[in-house]
Amino acid sequence: MNKIAKYLNQHLIGNVFDSPQILEKYSTDASALKITPQMVVIPENTSDICRTVKFVNQLSEKSVYMPITVRGSGLDKTGADLGDGIVMSMEHMNKILEIDDRSRLVRVQAGVTLGQLNSALALYGLTVPILTNSLDTIGSLIANFATDSAAGKYNGIYYYVDQVEAVISTGETMQTARYSRPHLSRKTGLTSFEGELYRETDQIIEENNDLIVDLGNRNTIDASGYQMITQVVRDATKSFDLLPLFYASQGTLGIITEVILRCEIFQPEISHFVAAFESINAAQDFIQDIMPLVPKELNLYDARMFKTAVKHGKDPALFAPKFYKGYFVLAAFDEKPRKNAKKMKKCLKLLPNNAAAVIETEDNSVEFKRLKSAIRSYLNDDVKGERVAIVDDFYIPTEHLSNFLTDLKTVEKTYDQELLVYGSFSTSNYSIRPDIQLNSVEGRQFVLKFLKEFDDLVREHGGSITGGTPEGRLKALVTNSLHTEEELELYQRIKDTFDPKNIFNPGVKLGASETDIVRHIRTSYLSGIVE
Ligand SMILES: Cc1cc2nc3c(=O)[nH]c(=O)nc-3n(C[C@H](O)[C@H](O)[C@H](O)COP(=O)(O)OP(=O)(O)OC[C@H]3O[C@@H](n4cnc5c(N)ncnc54)[C@H](O)[C@@H]3O)c2cc1C
Known part of the structure; x- marks a missing residue:
């Protein structure tokens, strides 16, 4: 050793x-x-x-x-x-420390997974309504500012975190809280490094006020940089909280150790509805119509995914194979059973004549579950290389989705492979998984080439490749060059304030470099199952 x-x-x-x-x-x-x-x-x-x-x-x-x-x-x-x-x-920092069911608050160590947390909360009839991989840890949901597929209805992780405890770069701990202006001096007056963080951040905000207002007014959803600086000072009272800076910080500003989260009442009854459409426009019109019914999830899938799944014996059998082209829309409702049934009936009413749809019942519930495993079959399909996550979780505004998908067909032709879109319509957060032969030089070159070209395509349609999760290491290759000099200066100053010796995760976000990335592209395939 x-x-x-x-x-x-x-x-x-x-x-x-x-x-x-x-x-x-x-x-x-x-x-x-x-x-x-x-x-x-x-x-x-x-x-x-x-x-x-x-x-x-x-x-x-x-x-x-x-x-x-x-x-x-x-x-x-x-x-x-x-x-x-x-x-x-953080695998051993996975304790649920307190559940206060009366005030609906829970205190956890940051390494607790979403699945562990929600299993424990279910015993109290509570939940944190985040719908993503159940293995994701709570600390990382904050650090990655993950957009989950229920965020359209429940607003996402940002809405549920009350406070965090973090270890900052000197090795001290600090607890975040929102301070009204008169009380902020309790923190700015500290002689410790924590005091310096409060003083310097306040100063940064004052000196960059116009830029921060501009960042806050942008329409595009983008988790790159330290854009949550826009939320540190809030509302007319100018209250102040360092917590927002930890969103999308990816372990570069501090290590989150404990989190206090707010919970919701757990609603166990979920009913699904699926419909098949020949064109994206028809799917989109229908989706717009059912949005007011506020589904918990509203997902869109390129139906060709199911054709692949059938090859593996994973046919959800909700529709005849003739529907495995065009798009599938999956809606999930999580109200009381009678209300769910009413909403699904309404969905049927809103359906155009030539579309097929199935409502979840006790008899076909298994087929709905098979739908999710069919998607997993597609993602783990025995392709030439591996379906690699290089442009997952990109944001495309609804009004551009149809044109984006048309242009994506041209990209499919260029690369001679199917690029099937799947994701959440209600959060405009989608993914595609190109098939890449990482064990060849051409395959590894493809990663960067595709990333850059795809970023261009997404931006042409008003989106960003960092809509759902931040740039991390790989996507920083394109996002770092998109920030203006002013923005870069602001973000670097935040990083330097929190981590003057650059000890926290230096190779991501602003610290990412093309040479470093190229050196570290995998040359072999992942041995596990994706998703
Ligand atoms: C199959 C699959 C499906 C996914 N689906 C979605 C989805 O629908 N929506 C979505 O947004 N994301 C999705 N993701 C991405 C994934 O949910 C997020 O990246 C999540 O944050 C990963 O959790 P983790 O615990 O594995 O974090 P890690 O990958 O271990 O870490 C993620 C980042 O958080 C930082 N971090 C972790 N813990 C802490 C801490 N305690 N303090 C400070 N920083 C910390 C790490 O340094 C790293 O930068 C998916 C990923 C997979 C593999």
Whole structure:
């Protein structure tokens, strides 16, 4: 074991590992990249994290640079949870610390997964209504500002987080809270590093007021940079909270250790409705009509996905195969059973004559479940290479969707492969998974070429490739060049304020570089199942 790992191991309750097979496990995520860390730290508590950060600071005084990348479940699709220094895995920081069912608040460690949290809350009749991968950790949902597919109805993670505790770059902890102006001096008056964060952020906002107002007024949904600076000072009272800066920060400003979340009443009855349309325009007209019914989820799928799934024996059999072209719309309602039934009837009424639709009943419920596994079959199809997540979670405004899909057909021809869109209409957040042969030089060159061309296409249609999740490492290749000089200066100043020694996840967001990315594109395929 190397000296640094051994020293840390002696001082932490948790573990530090540097054996090659363990490092290998933490060297990949759901992205096209692979970066092997020098060691993996698995903290057992917040003190372990503070000690590690303080130790990294001491090392930097001796000119040894050992940056820290925090990792939740390792499902990032841009390589934002990979690093070549310490990878700090939050897997043991997964305790649910308090559930207060009366005030509907829950306090958790940041490594708790969404699935663990909601299973525990269900016992109290509560839920945090975020609908994404149940393995996602709560810390990363904030750090990745993930747009989930129920966000159209429930507003997403931002709406549910009350406060966080984070370890900042000196190794101190801080708790966020919203302070009214008269009370802010409690924080700005502190002589600690935390006090400096409050003073300097306040100053940054004052000096960049016009730019921040401009960022806040933009229509495009885009999680790149530190755009949540727009939410630090809020409303007429000019109240102040550092919490928004942690959204989309991807472990670059601090390590989130604990989170207090607000919950909703759990509604277990979910009814689905699916309809097939020959054209996107017909699908879209229908979707617009049923939006006022406020479904929990409103998803769109290129129906060709199901043709692929049938090859694997995964035919949801909701429709005859003749419908496996065009688009599927899936709506989920989560009201009381009678209200669900009423809403689904309304959907049927709004359906155009030539479209086919199926309402979920007790008898066909299994087929609806098979629909989701059919999509998983498609994503894990035995293609020439691998369906790699390089442009997942992009944003296309509804009014541009139809033209975007028409132009995508041209891209399919250029690359001679099907590029099937799937995603959430209610959040305008979609994905496609190109088939890439990462084991060849051409395949690896394709990653960057496609990323850049796809970004152009998305922007032509008023969207952004960082609508659903931030740029991380891979997408930063294009987003960094899109920021104006003024924006870059603002974002860099935020980063320098919070992390003057650049020890937190330095290779992502503004710190990403093409050379680093090219060096780290995987040369082999992921061994696990996607999704
Ligand atoms: C199959 C699949 C489906 C997905 N579907 C969606 C979707 O529908 N919508 C969507 O938005 N995203 C989706 N994602 C993306 C994924 O949900 C997010 O990337 C999620 O944040 C990953 O969770 P994680 O715990 O694995 O985080 P990781 O990948 O481990 O980390 C993500 C980022 O958060 C940082 N981070 C993690 N924990 C902390 C912490 N405690 N403090 C500070 N920073 C931290 C990491 O450094 C990293 O930058 C999907 C991913 C997969 C693989």
